[in-house]
Amino acid sequence: QKEVEQNSGPLSVPEGAIASLNCTYSDRGSQSFFWYRQYSGKSPELIMSIYSNGDKEDGRFTAQLNKASQYVSLLIRDSQPSDSATYLCAGGRNNFNKFYFGSGTKLNVKP
Amino acid sequence: NAGVTQTPKFQVLKTGQSMTLQCAQDMNHNSMYWYRQDPGMGLRLIYYSASEGTTDKGEVPNGYNVSRLNKREFSLRLESAAPSQTSVYFCATQHGGSNQPQHFGDGTRLSIL
Numbered sequence: 001q002k003e004v005e006q007n008s009g010p011l012s013v014p015e016g017a018i019a020s021l022n023c024t025y026s027d028r029g030s031q032s033f034f035w036y037r038q039y040s041g042k043s044p045e046l047i048m049s050i051y052s053n054g055d056k057e058d059g060r061f062t063a064q065l066n067k068a069s070q071y072v073s074l075l076i077r078d079s080q081p082s083d084s085a086t087y088l089c090a091g092g093r094n095n096f097n098k099f100y101f102g103s104g105t106k107l108n109v110k111p
Numbered sequence: 112n113a114g115v116t117q118t119p120k121f122q123v124l125k126t127g128q129s130m131t132l133q134c135a136q137d138m139n140h141n142s143m144y145w146y147r148q149d150p151g152m153g154l155r156l157i158y159y160s161a162s163e164g165t166t167d168k169g170e171v172p173n174g175y176n177v178s179r180l181n182k183r184e185f186s187l188r189l190e191s192a193a194p195s196q197t198s199v200y201f202c203a204t205q206h207g208g209s210n211q212p213q214h215f216g217d218g219t220r221l222s223i224l
Contacts, residue, residue, distance in 0.1 A: 031210045044201070049212055092208075093210060095209060103152065
């Protein structure tokens with residue numbers, strides 16, 4: 001079992017819809033979670049960080065964390081074709097080498 | 112505003128050749144990491160350095176060596192390149208412990224023939 005699991009997709013949504021990306025993790029000691037966006041041929045770019053249970057909103061992005069269920073999600077409202085990318089979920093605890101990436105979910109937003 | 116700088120951006124090697132991938136950061140972060148990313152696979156940790164003067168193996172260290180030259184620079188060396196090492200290599204930095212985000216360079220695309 002991988003420490004962070006994501007559905008590889010692709011997840012296809014129409015332009016303007018809400019895209020919902022999900023991630024589960026196995027290390028109950030993980031304290032912090034991050035969402036990265038990776039365009040094809042580019043490096044991962046940090047888009048959201050979440051450290052406590054609940055929701056965190058930043059523009060069109062909302063990250064949700066449920067530590068009891070070991071579940072992290074990213075909602076993208078009013079999805080745009082420019083949101084088409086692979087989204088990586090990551091989690092970490094305050095020990096070095098305890099930072100895990102999921103394999104990523106590919107999102108396609110269709111015009 | 113360079114952040115994390117990787118050189119070179121592209122490289123083609125022949126089997127058995129050696130080379131060093133360079134990573135430099137101006138973020139004043141203590142920790143630095145080397146990953147490889149292959150098509151259809153996620154990021155796999157090769158080596159990391161929690162602080163200047165220390166290095167540790169990650170998930171896939173075989174065939175690689177690293178040097179943390181100073182706080183800013185962390186290099187990855189392939190002593191005898193093999194086709195299986197064809198990949199995209201990313202350097203990342205992190206401030207403090209693993210409860211902080213990592214920040215990535217643009218990557219080095221390495222092909223070994």
